Amino acid sequence: MDGQIGIFCIICAMAAVTYATRCAPLLVLSGRTLPAPVIRFLSHVPAAVLAALAAPALLIQENHLQLGLENLTLWAGLAALALAIKTRGFFGPVALGMAIVAVGRLF
Numbered sequence: 001m002d003g004q005i006g007i008f009c010i011i012c013a014m015a016a017v018t019y020a021t022r023c024a025p026l027l028v029l030s031g032r033t034l035p036a037p038v039i040r041f042l043s044h045v046p047a048a049v050l051a052a053l054a055a056p057a058l059l060i061q062e063n064h065l066q067l068g069l070e071n072l073t074l075w076a077g078l079a080a081l082a083l084a085i086k087t088r089g090f091f092g093p094v095a096l097g098m099a100i101v102a103v104g105r106l107f
Contacts, residue, residue, distance in 0.1 A: 076100035 080097035
């Protein structure tokens, strides 16, 4: 029974830390106007996070960096990126990337 209480306490502590890290900026910055350079900097955070999540998935296969022609996900990602830049859309690039991977794996 002690092990279950310990696990419960760990889960509660993790929840409290997660809540605090998300709530603190809202409480500290509410009612304040941020300087323009800070707003410009923060506007780049979503793209940086997306790139940090996508890059390993596109570039690493079987625990090795793969930049060659055999890396199907890299080519699908590059095609999706090109379409996203051209159309500024979301669904089209996702569908294109999925289609390229599906057709590539079929053949």
